[in-house]
Amino acid sequence: MREIVLDTETTGIDPLNGDRIVEIGCVELFNHIATGQHYHAYLNPERDMPAEAEAVHGLSSSFLSDKPVFPAVVGDFLDFIGDAQLVIHNATFDIGFLNMELVRIGMPKLTNPVVDTVKIARKRFPGAPASLDALCRRFEIDNSNRTLHGALLDSQLLAEVYLELMGGRQPDLVLAGGPAAVQTGLDAGPARVVRTTRPPRPHAPLPDELTAHEAFVKGIKNAAWLAS
Template identity: 50%
Template sequence: MRQIFLDTETTGLYPNQGHRIIEIAAVELVNRRLTNNHYHVYLNPDREIDEGAQNVHGISLEFLQDKPRFPDVVDEFLDFIAGAELIIHNAPFDLGFLNMELGRLERPEVQTVCNGVIDTLRMAKDMRPGQRNNLDALCRHYGIDNSKRTLHGALLDAELLADVYMAMTRGQESLMMELDDQVSQLDHSDMPVQRGPLRVLHASAEELAEHAAYLQGLSKGSPCIWVEVMADTVKEQQ
């Protein structure tokens, strides 16, 4: 199974108020193993960045001036996530921005390109009701080192999310392994064994004659018990 951990950074909180994406990161996982294959890009939003947002991610408009715009990267981005299951922390936020950007280009929504979306924030709330379930809190809970996360960054956050998700779902994997072990350790000694009737094949007259000649050769003039056994067998078949 191919899964993509996705994160974005933006100019603000509300795509319907004209805020734009300024960073996209996607980290690939195949069969629960990171592949070191990822997609990462900064984008020029062609608008100001809210002060509150910049305080969170530390990305300035000056830094983004020479970066591509979303239409320049849309095809390579969609190609990277195509057919994969997306895993996003607080998925409605990122999907809202991505689909707003795609809508401006009259392109289909992300959900039509990928193979489903998992929201790890919803998962965490179900597993840890009433507790803080932001990425930092989940890293602390699962013992994941997030010391490099002094600011939000899409690539680092996507990588941390991969570690968090693996920790969140490891219990399911262990449960399946435990069930497999239990099945393999079942005692089948008292189970009835069904066997069909045994088929007995008797030697032909020609085969018996050849065997008798072979035994006579073994005896070399001395009595041979197998000659007597052979004689009794022939009598029984007659």
């Protein structure tokens, strides 16, 4: 199963209000394992960079001024993701921006299946923080290089987080050989125990046990067993 872990950086939070994508980062997974293949592009947003957005990702208007515009990279981007399932942290945000960029140049919206790791994290850890930094701390993933948001770095970190949310490096592992096994997975939520049903064992007394019991009862005064 091929999946693409994806992240974007933007000029703001509202694509309907003119905010644009300035960076795309993607990491390829195959059967939940990183292949080492990735896609990365900085984009010229063709507009100014608000100070509050630059404070988040550190990408200035001057740095982006000589970078390609979205139409120049869209072919390579779509070729890379293909029809793979997309793994995104807060997917509504990134998909909204990508679809707006596509619609702006007359292309159809993305139809890839999408997994939102925020929803998985909130299901598994109700009430706990679900930010990427919080999940890195929970799973002891080193994010010390994440002083600013960056689409490729965040995709690489999210790939590790996603693997942990799926149950670790062997997400389909079932420990056999005992009376119980632990299963985890995308829809499993917290780890659940699957118990193996054994056939009933015979518990009828042996003849010498019956004889010993009868002798024991006879030695009891007014034994209830003899009243019937």
